[in-house]
Amino acid sequence: MNSAWLDIVVRALLGSTLVMAQAIMLNWLRVPFAAITLFAGIAAYATVAGVTPVIVILFVVTVGFLVLVRPLPRDRYLLLSLASLALARSIAGSLRGYGGELGMATSTTWIAAQVPKSAMPYAIALFLSAFLVLLLLRHSEMGLAVDVARAAGTEMHAASMSPTGILTAIMLALVAVLASLTGAVQGAYPLRLPSQIAQGFVLRAFHFEIHASNPFIGNRSTRCYRCASSCIGCGELPFQCLTVCDIIVPGA
Amino acid sequence: MRGAYYLPIALGFALVARHGRYLPLWLPECGMVSSYTAYFLLERADMPALLAVVVALIFGSACALVLHFALFAGHIARNEPFAALLRSIGVIVLLDNVAGLLTGGYSLAFTRFPLPSNHGPIVLGGGILLTVILWAWVNHTREGLGYRSVSANRELAIQYGLQVSRIDFLVVFGGGLLCSLGGLANGIRYGLTAGMMSTTGLKAVAVVVAAGQENLLTVAIGVLLVGILESLCQGSIRFSAFEPGISYGVLAVGLAGRYLLSPWWVRRNMRKRWRADNPVPEVAG
Numbered sequence: 273m274n275s276a277w278l279d280i281v282v283r284a285l286l287g288s289t290l291v292m293a294q295a296i297m298l299n300w301l302r303v304p305f306a307a308i309t310l311f312a313g314i315a316a317y318a319t320v321a322g323v324t325p326v327i328v329i330l331f332v333v334t335v336g337f338l339v340l341v342r343p344l345p346r347d348r349y350l351l352l353s354l355a356s357l358a359l360a361r362s363i364a365g366s367l368r369g370y371g372g373e374l375g376m377a378t379s380t381t382w383i384a385a386q387v388p389k390s391a392m393p394y395a396i397a398l399f400l401s402a403f404l405v406l407l408l409l410r411h412s413e414m415g416l417a418v419d420v421a422r423a424a425g426t427e428m429h430a431a432s433m434s435p436t437g438i439l440t441a442i443m444l445a446l447v448a449v450l451a452s453l454t455g456a457v458q459g460a461y462p463l464r465l466p467s468q469i470a471q472g473f474v475l476r477a478f479h480f481e482i483h484a485s486n487p488f489i490g491n492r493s494t495r496c497y498r499c500a501s502s503c504i505g506c507g508e509l510p511f512q513c514l515t516v517c518d519i520i521v522p523g524a
Numbered sequence: 525m526r527g528a529y530y531l532p533i534a535l536g537f538a539l540v541a542r543h544g545r546y547l548p549l550w551l552p553e554c555g556m557v558s559s560y561t562a563y564f565l566l567e568r569a570d571m572p573a574l575l576a577v578v579v580a581l582i583f584g585s586a587c588a589l590v591l592h593f594a595l596f597a598g599h600i601a602r603n604e605p606f607a608a609l610l611r612s613i614g615v616i617v618l619l620d621n622v623a624g625l626l627t628g629g630y631s632l633a634f635t636r637f638p639l640p641s642n643h644g645p646i647v648l649g650g651g652i653l654l655t656v657i658l659w660a661w662v663n664h665t666r667e668g669l670g671y672r673s674v675s676a677n678r679e680l681a682i683q684y685g686l687q688v689s690r691i692d693f694l695v696v697f698g699g700g701l702l703c704s705l706g707g708l709a710n711g712i713r714y715g716l717t718a719g720m721m722s723t724t725g726l727k728a729v730a731v732v733v734a735a736g737q738e739n740l741l742t743v744a745i746g747v748l749l750v751g752i753l754e755s756l757c758q759g760s761i762r763f764s765a766f767e768p769g770i771s772y773g774v775l776a777v778g779l780a781g782r783y784l785l786s787p788w789w790v791r792r793n794m795r796k797r798w799r800a801d802n803p804v805p806e807v808a809g
Contacts, residue, residue, distance in 0.1 A: 347609040355772040362769025
């Protein structure tokens with residue numbers, strides 16, 4: 273297969289993993305959280321720069337968002353999560369030690385930069401992991417508890433039947449791990465971590481939010497197959513195809 | 525002076541946000557509609573400048589009214605701020621793409637509308653005057669009382685016979701006019717791009733959310749301060765890249781302050797008062 277198409281597949285798999293992680297928070301728990309790419313971005317920078325204590329930062333960010341779930345109204349929470357992406361972009365751009373606005377050249381030993389075959393196993397593993405989580409949510413008792421927790425937002429009786437806070441914490445932690453691992457691969461795969469990566473994160477998060485929200489608004493969200501297929505079909509694949517078209521046919 | 529260009533947008537946003545009890549992220553986009561209309565009337569249709577500006581402002585405000593009544597009035601009536609916010613994001617993406625399609629993605633600039641040399645003080649003075657007039661209207665007039673009543677409890681205001689639909693019309697038209705004015709000022713000063721109001725509008729939105737939409741004077745001061753901070757950042761080589769993040773930092777700190785620290789302060793003060801009212805009796809011996 274042409275390496276350009278393999279590149280599309282790798283990027284689509286990684287992007288879809290992030291969208292599925294987003295769907296876990298938004299569709300299953302109804303937490304309007306759009307900062308999934310923040311974890312990916314921090315992990316990508318950490319991978320390229322080789323900074324291990326970034327785990328502490330990721331932990332603090334996760335705890336921060338968890339603490340704010342309850343006190344903030346949903347629209348404010350969504351706005352805050354979007355603002356955190358823009359803030360991260362500004363901070364990353366102003367850190368001269370990490371390339372500033374120019375970004376950083378990628379050099380890792382575990383993935384050869386811009387070689388799709390070396391990144392493919394990681395991309396497939398992450399995609400399947402996210403898909404497995406969605407399947408478990410669909411078929412396990414914990415998934416049932418999450419369904420009840422989701423209903424607790426509108427049903428008084430449901431609130432007493434499910435530990436909403438603990439479930440939110442577990443899900444957010446799971447999502448943070450998934451997104452961080454995806455970000456690590458996303459950071460190691462390209463030749464250069466793009467200078468405007470955080471800005472791209474913000475725009476993509478808007479798209480993720482809208483794609484992930486569509487089934488949420490119509491309350492048709494609990495089928496993981498549909499969700500996963502819509503993640504690939506609606507969200508990521510056309511975007512990647514267009515990107516590659518731009519590369520193959522200049523000016524297309 | 526940069527904050528002065530954000531000021532009308534922030535005021536218009538605060539006015540409509542308080543009225544509908546949601547975040548009308550779409551409203552600043554009326555400024556983009558107004559700017560592009562003014563550009564096409566001035567540069568392509570060769571219309572006189574004053575007439576083109578007036579038509580553009582009216583068109584921007586009319587656009588606000590149409591969008592409000594077609595897409596958001598139902599959300600306000602049903603008290604759905606989150607759904608309205610998501611729909612606002614969709615409207616922003618749609619309008620930005622339409623503007624991009626109209627111009628082939630290129631930036632535009634007004635060539636027949638040169639800025640006067642003292643534009644900064646004029647915009648600042650105008651912004652401060654607007655703030656004072658709006659504050660006085662909201663807090664010290666009969667119409668302002670009606671506006672505050674509808675904002676506080678829409679159903680009760682309807683039951684008491686207030687003309688809610690008239691207030692809706694006036695507030696959205698006023699908010700749209702302010703945003704159109706801000707968008708036009710920004711367009712003339714910084715040029716036109718498809719996403720010109722998404723970033724500029726979000727800066728104003730950040731301050732309004734952090735300061736609270738009911739505090740018009742605080743919003744005005746906050747917006748001017750953000751403008752000053754941005755100018756300072758841009759003047760420094762080390763911090764210039766952080767300039768777009770200032771308003772988002774204000775938003776994050778403001779939200780944390782309003783929803784996390786504020787209850788903490790309330791709790792602490794209540795505890796103090798309770799201790800003062802119920803002193804612990806000293807045990808003798």
